[in-house]
Amino acid sequence: MRRGFKAEAERLATQIRDDVGISPHEPLDHVGAQLRMADELTSLTRLQELEALQPGAFSACTFDFGDRKIIVVSPLATGERQRSDASHEASHLLLKHTVKEVERVGDLSFFTCDPDEEQEANWLAGCLLLPRDLILWSLRRGLDAAAIAAANNVSLQMANFRLRATGAERQAATWRR
Ligand SMILES: [Zn+2]
Numbered sequence: 001m002r003r004g005f006k007a008e009a010e011r012l013a014t015q016i017r018d019d020v021g022i023s024p025h026e027p028l029d030h031v032g033a034q035l036r037m038a039d040e041l042t043s044l045t046r047l048q049e050l051e052a053l054q055p056g057a058f059s060a061c062t063f064d065f066g067d068r069k070i071i072v073v074s075p076l077a078t079g080e081r082q083r084s085d086a087s088h089e090a091s092h093l094l095l096k097h098t099v100k101e102v103e104r105v106g107d108l109s110f111f112t113c114d115p116d117e118e119q120e121a122n123w124l125a126g127c128l129l130l131p132r133d134l135i136l137w138s139l140r141r142g143l144d145a146a147a148i149a150a151a152n153n154v155s156l157q158m159a160n161f162r163l164r165a166t167g168a169e170r171q172a173a174t175w176r177r
Helices: 005-019 044-053 079-094 115-129 132-140 145-151 156-166 168-176
Strands: 034-037 060-065 068-073 101-105 108-112
Touching (some): 005 115, 079 115, 115 156, 132 145, 132 168, 145 156, 156 168
Antiparallel strands (some): 060 068, 101 108
């Protein structure tokens, strides 16, 4: 990842909550985009057929119509996974990544980005779901990784990842000393 990106992502994640008028520690639902389930665009049967053909082939995608942005997630995924996928897609929008190519699986089209942009979107997605301030606020209240995951509807894996990535765990340990 390019120099300074991680700090920029944390700033962006803080700014977004400010922009939509929620506290730094509140869960974020969506970022200026509408969320739709893929079975509103195609049939659930077709999604299930695709999943059987190539597991995980479809997780989420974004349609950018200028001022109208729509993020589509899979109804077959868990709520946690949908949030994570939606956050990833929102990150592409926030970072103004452009669609590079279209992949086709069966008769469905997929937009893919370059690997650097995927890495950036993954990183920012984590920051959006669990910004550093939110994690510190939670740790101060005695919440552990599992409680943080549950409160924000993210996976335990994501909570643990962000606890390490932000260094918040280390910082909380110094308060207890
Ligand atoms: Zn992506």
